[in-house]
Structures are given as structure tokens and as C-alpha cells.
Amino acid sequence: MSKALLSLSTDDFIAGVEATAAKFDTATYPQQNLPADDWALLVASGILLPVLPKEYGGRDSHIEMCRVVDAVSEQNLGLGVHVTVNMALALRPIAMWAGEEAKREMLPLFAGSDPMMAGMAATEPGCGSALSGMTTTFEETDGGYRIRGRKHWQALSYSAHWWLVVAKNEDQGRREYGYFLVKRSEGFRTVQRYEALGLKAVDYGVNEIDVIVPRHRRIKAESRNLSTMVEILLASRSMMAAMGCGFLRRISREAHTYADGRLIGRAPLSAIRFARYRIAAIDSSYTVVEALNHYLRTVLDLKADMTPAFPAVQAIKTVVTERMVSSANHYQQLTGGEGYRYGSPTNIAGQAFLDSRVFTIFDGNNDLLSQQLAEYCLARLEGRSLSDFLADWSLTAHAVRTLRPDLRFLDRELGQEHMVLAGRAIAYLFAISQVLKWAAETDANAGRVQTAIEFLKTDIVGVTTEFRLLATGILESDDEVPAQSNGVLSRSIPLQTRT
Ligand SMILES: Cc1cc2nc3c(=O)[nH]c(=O)nc-3n(C[C@H](O)[C@H](O)[C@H](O)COP(=O)(O)OP(=O)(O)OC[C@H]3O[C@@H](n4cnc5c(N)ncnc54)[C@H](O)[C@@H]3O)c2cc1C
Structure with a gap:
């Protein structure tokens, strides 16, 4: 790795990454797993340096992590995921929590010019949303740990050289979780390849x-519960704001261009x-996500323990990803039959739809995260x-004070279904607060801000309507499996009282 990369200003460094990322434009780059030679080009531009501490050859920069992922995702969302997985899911937790010996062994390899890759293995065929059900185990042996099990859906399944593996031990009658750095060559085998619908730059599969x-x-991590796992996921979830911002900047731009160029009649x-209404919906999503990306850049810190940011990150992940999927849908509708082709010369709508669809599912499905946000409150x-809590709470008070929405529909006993919807309403209030804050701190266009807030207000009204729909008894039926009520709460919300 050229030492020159380490002495560049942030703007010059990002300009270099942008120039390299432009070679991977979704419109022209093949929809394929990223070949090692192409990853080498990106590594040579210094793409992994922001996550690495300076003593291991990195640039150690929160803002550069955000800007790199934003720039890459504008060119190619699959590549944005590739970079985020390396940075946020694998290297960041190692830089943050591993001991010196492990860091010395591994991190300098990622500061060099070799196209090294790292992934994180948590999900298993039998458990995704409820990771406490994992069956991969670890046990102490002479001089180390033996880890055995089966994981699936790991990004970079075939290609990552190093893995952060999560496993469980219940030998002594009490449950313990452990996080281990594993080299592929030590016994991490990919036994089946998955053909994903989108995000083709990344490879997936089943791993033994x-x-x-x-x-x-x-x-070194909390072992009695999955709080460290949650902390690790908070980093990649928050980076959805950077991925979404790059993606939506492009979708917004291209939807305008397409709609101006396509003749319908004369x-x-x-x-x-x-x-125009569809385009306004896309533009407003870009505005909302730009504001949330501003929050990521200026308030959050990927270089620190993210646990206190739990509620903000749950809101960011759910709102951003919902906006990505809905915008891709609007864009594809606008492009008509041309948007249903692979390789259309006029648009990337089909690929944008396939690439964005999974964002509300992976890294914690949005329904679960919404439930957890409501539980947190x-x-x-x-x-x-x-x-009343939402009117006082620092993350939502600005929106409640400014817009005075009627939130009394939330003041009732909440079943699990209400909890998911309440979490969405809370996330929209958070988003409104951040749009207002962003507008005050930047020279954001007032019209853009107002339109984005009108869309978010309508989303809250939508939740009110869904509460009314549920009250009609649509879920009541006596021939189904017993439904979980609010008695079964997710166990992954932080306990500390910081709000
Ligand atoms: C493209 C891709 C990349 C991935 N990358 C990685 C990776 O790098 N490493 C890794 O370990 N894993 C990875 N995963 C796994 C991913 O995190 C899981 O797919 C995800 O957590 C969901 O788990 P599941 O697929 O088992 O779905 P399930 O747990 O079976 O959930 C299915 C659905 O049930 C519903 N649901 C679940 N809980 C609730 C709730 N409380 N309220 C309402 N509805 C609910 C939701 O609609 C959810 O989508 C990846 C997955 C994909 C598709």
C-alpha cells in the first residue's frame, strides 16, 4: 500500500475512491461476484483504510468510512454492501474489541495491497432473527477453542479469507456466547452456493x-447475552444511511432524467x-435519507461503542431501507417495460429493485427492529x-413540538402487532426531527424539507389507520397457531436507561 494514501486530505482521499468506484457502475459493470483483481483495484485506492487504526496502517476515520460507502453505493449498491461487510461487520469489531495479539496478526494484512476480505458469520439455517437459537458451539481445548457448526447466507461466503464467527457454549449448564477470529484455511468450508436475486457483487452460501x-x-466481549452481537450490527445498520444516500441520490437523478426523456404520446x-407524484416520493426519500446520513456523519461515531445509539440506529435502519425499497419500486414503475429488462440501455431500475429489496430483511428484519424500538421506549x-414520553424524548421531541401530531392512538395496551407499527411511527418521528435538524444545520432547500416532512407525516397517519384496521378484528381467528402477544418480547434491547 502506498504510504502516500495515508497523507492525503479527506477530500483528496475520497476523490481517489470515487474515481476507482466509477469503474463499477451498475449500468455497465457485469452483474457478477466481484473478481479478486477488481477488489484489488479498490483496495489499492485505500477503500479499507478508514476502518483500520493508524498503528496498523490505516486512516482511522469515522467520516471517511461513511463517505467511502456513500460514494461506492452510488455507483453500485452491491459493491456498497461488499465494502460495508468488510468494514463494519468484520474489521470494525476486530479493531474495537480484539486483543493486541489478534489485531497484530490480522489487521496489517488489510492495510496492504493484497485483496484481502473479511466476513461475519452469525446466521444459521435454523436461526436468523432469533440468534439465541444458534447451534454452532465452542469449547475450550488445550491452548485454544474448538468451534463447530453450520452458518448460512454469509456475505462473501466463498471469498472472505478471515471470519468473525459467533458461537455458543452451554456445557456448564449456563449459556455463554463467544466471538472468534477464524482463518478460512483453518476449517471454514463453503459447502453450497446461494444464487441471490440481487447484490451480485457479493457471494453467499452455506458454511461448515x-x-x-x-x-x-x-x-473480549460480553458473553452472557448477545449485547456484543447487537453492538456489531448497530454499526452496519447505521451505515445503511450512507448506502441509502448514495443509492437514492442516483435513483432520484435517473428517475428525473428518464421521465424527462421518455415521450408518452407527444x-x-x-x-x-x-x-410527478412518484418522482416527488423518490425525491422526498432522498431528502429523508440525506438527513439521516447527516446524523450518521455528525452525531454517531463508528469508532466508539455504538450501544447508546441503539434507538437511533433502529430508526435509521428501518426508515432508510423502507425508503430504498419504495423508491426503487416507484422508479421501476416509471420506467415501464424498459425497467423490467436486464441490461436496459436507458435505466437501472430492474437491478435497483433487485438490489434494494433485501435491505428491509437482512441485518435484522425491519419488523423486528421496529418492535424493539417500541419496546425500548x-x-x-x-x-x-x-x-407523553415521545413529546419529552430527545430523539423525537423536536418533531412532536413542531408538528403536534395526535399520538394518543399509541396510549393503549400494545400487542406484538401494535408494537411493530408503533416502532414505525416512532422511527418516522425520529426522522422528522432529523430532517428539521439537518435543515437548520445546512443550506437545505426549504421546499425539499417541507415535502419530506409532509411524506413522513402521512406515514404516521398511515400507522394510525393501521391501528384502526387491527381494531376491526382482522387477526382474530380460532383455527390458527396461537399468536404471540406482547408476552414474548425480543431480548435484544439494551437495558441501560440512557435516552
Ligand atoms: C443478501 C443477504 C446477506 C446477508 N449477509 C449476512 C452476513 O454477512 N452474515 C450473517 O451472519 N448473516 C447474513 N445474512 C442473514 C440475514 O441477516 C438474515 O437473513 C436475517 O437476519 C433474517 O433471518 P432469516 O432469514 O432467518 O429470517 P427469519 O428469522 O426466518 O424471519 C423471516 C421473517 O419473519 C418475520 N419476523 C421475524 N421476527 C419478527 C418480528 N419480531 N415481528 C414481525 N415479523 C417478524 C419478518 O418478516 C422476517 O423477514 C444475510 C442475508 C441476506 C439475504
Whole structure:
């Protein structure tokens, strides 16, 4: 790795990454797993340096992590995922939590010019949303740990050289979780390839693990529960704001260009008022996500323990990814039959739809994250109603004070289905607060801000309507499996009272 990369200013460094990323434009780059030679080009531009501490050859920069992922995702969303997995899911937790010996062994390899890759293995065929059900185990052996099990859907399944593997031990009658650095060559085997619908730059599959790793490769982490796993996921979830921002900047730009250029009869598509409405929906999503990306850049810190940011990150992940999917849908509708082709010369709508679809599913499915956000708030009411709490809470108060929405529909006993919807409403209030804050801190266009807020207000009204729909009894039926009510709460919300 050229030492010159380490002395560049942030703007010059990002300009270099942007120039390299432009070679991977979704419109022209093949939809394929990224070949090692192409990853080498990106590595040579310094793409992994921001996550690495300076003592291991990195640039150690939160803002550069965000800007790299934003720039790459604008060119190619699959590549944005590739970089985020390396940076946020694998290298960041190692830089943050591993011991010196493990860091010395591994991190300098990623600061060099070799096209090294790292992934994180948590999900298993039998468990995704509820990771406590994992069956991959670890046990102490002479000088180290033996880890055995089967994982699946790992990004970079075939290609990553190093893995952060999560495993469980229940030998002594009590449950313990462990996080281990594993080299593929030590016994991490990919036994089946998955053909994903989109995000083709990344490879996926089923992975069998049977390894013995030395003691120093166990990461110092909370072992009694999955709070470290949650912390690790908070980093990649928050980076959805950077991925979404790059992606939506492009979708917004290209939807305008397409609608102006396509004639429907004698007039351009953009002259049709409902087509304009779809474009306004895309533009407003870009505005919302730009504001959330501003929050990621200026308030969050990927170089610190993310646990206190739990509620903000749950809101960011759910709102950003929902906006990505809905915008891709609007864009594809606008492009008509041309948007249903692979390799159309006029648009990337089909690929954008396939690439973005999984964002509401992976890294914690959005419904679960919304439920957890509602639970987080309910655990901090201290005698207040939920609507009163949201009027006081630092993450939502600005929106409630400015718009005075009627949130009394939330003040009732909440079943699991209500909890998911309540979490969405809370996330929209958070997003409104951040749009207002972003507008005050930047020279954001007032019209853009107002439109984005109108869309978010409508989303909250939508939740109110869904509460009414549920009250009609649509879920009541006596011939189904017993439904989980609010008695079964997710166990992954942080307990500390910081709000
Ligand atoms: C492209 C891709 C990349 C991935 N990358 C990685 C990776 O790098 N490493 C890794 O370890 N894993 C990875 N995963 C796995 C991913 O994180 C899981 O797929 C995800 O957590 C969901 O788990 P599951 O697929 O088992 O779905 P399930 O747990 O079976 O959930 C299915 C659905 O059930 C519903 N649901 C679940 N809980 C609730 C709830 N509380 N409320 C309402 N509805 C609910 C949701 O609709 C959810 O989508 C990846 C997956 C994909 C598709």
C-alpha cells in the first residue's frame, strides 16, 4: 500500500475512491461476484483504510468510512454492501474489541495491497432473527477453542479469507456466547452456493465450520447475552444511511432524467402529474435519507461503542431501507417495460429493485427492529404515556413540538402487532426531527424539507389507520397457531436507561 494514501486530505482521499468506484457502475459493470483483481483495484485506492487504526496502517476515520460507502453505493449498491461487510461487520469489531495479539496478526494484512476480505458469520439455517437459537458451539481445548457448526447466507461466503464467527457454549449448564477470529484455511468450508436475486457483487452460501483457534483469537466481549452481537450490527445498520444516500441520490437523478426523456404520446412522462407524484416520493426519500446520513456523519461515531445509539440506529435502519425499497419500486414503475429488462440501455431500475429489496430483511428484519424500538421506549416510560414520553424524548421531541401530531392512538395496551407499527411511527418521528435538524444545520432547500416532512407525516397517519384496521378484528381467528402477544418480547434491547 502506498504510504502516500495515508497523507492525503479527506477530500483528496475520497476523490481517489470515487474515481476507482466509477469503474463499477451498475449500468455497465457485469452483474457478477466481484473478481479478486477488481477488489484489488479498490483496495489499492485505500477503500479499507478508514476502518483500520493508524498503528496498523490505516486512516482511522469515522467520516471517511461513511463517505467511502456513500460514494461506492452510488455507483453500485452491491459493491456498497461488499465494502460495508468488510468494514463494519468484520474489521470494525476486530479493531474495537480484539486483543493486541489478534489485531497484530490480522489487521496489517488489510492495510496492504493484497485483496484481502473479511466476513461475519452469525446466521444459521435454523436461526436468523432469533440468534439465541444458534447451534454452532465452542469449547475450550488445550491452548485454544474448538468451534463447530453450520452458518448460512454469509456475505462473501466463498471469498472472505478471515471470519468473525459467533458461537455458543452451554456445557456448564449456563449459556455463554463467544466471538472468534477464524482463518478460512483453518476449517471454514463453503459447502453450497446461494444464487441471490440481487447484490451480485457479493457471494453467499452455506458454511461448515470445524476449527481450532488459538486462545488470543477470542474477542473480549460480553458473553452472557448477545449485547456484543447487537453492538456489531448497530454499526452496519447505521451505515445503511450512507448506502441509502448514495443509492437514492442516483435513483432520484435517473428517475428525473428518464421521465424527462421518455415521450408518452407527444409529451414527456414528467408532464403526467401522477408520474410527478412518484418522482416527488423518490425525491422526498432522498431528502429523508440525506438527513439521516447527516446524523450518521455528525452525531454517531463508528469508532466508539455504538450501544447508546441503539434507538437511533433502529430508526435509521428501518426508515432508510423502507425508503430504498419504495423508491426503487416507484422508479421501476416509471420506467415501464424498459425497467423490467436486464441490461436496459436507458435505466437501472430492474437491478435497483433487485438490489434494494433485501435491505428491509437482512441485518435484522425491519419488523423486528421496529418492535424493539417500541419496546425500548416502553421500558423508559417512568409513569408517562407513550405519547407523553415521545413529546419529552430527545430523539423525537423536536418533531412532536413542531408538528403536534395526535399520538394518543399509541396510549393503549400494545400487542406484538401494535408494537411493530408503533416502532414505525416512532422511527418516522425520529426522522422528522432529523430532517428539521439537518435543515437548520445546512443550506437545505426549504421546499425539499417541507415535502419530506409532509411524506413522513402521512406515514404516521398511515400507522394510525393501521391501528384502526387491527381494531376491526382482522387477526382474530380460532383455527390458527396461537399468536404471540406482547408476552414474548425480543431480548435484544439494551437495558441501560440512557435516552
Ligand atoms: C443478501 C443477504 C446477506 C446477508 N449477509 C449476512 C452476513 O454477512 N452474515 C450473517 O451472519 N448473516 C447474513 N445474512 C442473514 C440475514 O441477516 C438474515 O437473513 C436475517 O437476519 C433474517 O433471518 P432469516 O432469514 O432467518 O429470517 P427469519 O428469522 O426466518 O424471519 C423471516 C421473517 O419473519 C418475520 N419476523 C421475524 N421476527 C419478527 C418480528 N419480531 N415481528 C414481525 N415479523 C417478524 C419478518 O418478516 C422476517 O423477514 C444475510 C442475508 C441476506 C439475504
